[in-house]
Amino acid sequence: MGSAEELKAMAERQELEPVEVSVPKASALIASARRSLSTCRAITGKDPNSALLLAWDGVAFPTLTAALALAGYRVTNRMGHHRVAVEASRQLLGADALLSRIGSLRRMRDRGMYESEAPEVEEITEALDDCEQLIQLVAKAVQRAGN
Secondary structure, three states: OOHHHHHHHHHHOOOEEEOOOOHHHHHHHHHHHHHHHHHHHHHOOOOHHHHHHHHHHHHHHHHHHHHHHHHOEEEOOOOOHHHHHHHHHHHHHOOHHHHHHHHHHHHHHHHHHHOOOOOOHHHHHHHHHHHHHHHHHHHHHHHHHHO
16 A cells, blocks of 8 residues: 555544645744754753653654645544554655654653653653654655745
8 A cells, every 4th residue: 555545544544634735834843843852952961751751742743743734634633643643654754764763752752651761861862863853854845845
């Protein structure tokens, strides 16, 4: 099954919802993710738990949401919607290795939230580097869509 077909199947399963393509929304999400990334980098050494939460909720997830906005989709609020954002973005962007690591960030965040498993500063630093790569990848797509 191709990427377009897989995204349609995700919509049929109500994991994604079709929406109007929005370059301005995607651009705003990228700008916000960049600001949050800067904040994460500033607090990682002092407050790794907060940096971890912000890395996912303020950087990775909004960046994935931007990629979906460019394709005319958004995740629904059903259980597993964060996983869906990663999988749908994998269909859109390729970059399997990067998106696998972004998926690992999601799981690390879940362990921190639900199992009180403290992250290592080095793990967060590496995840932030991955978030920066993701932002760059999606920002290029936003730029192309805006031209």
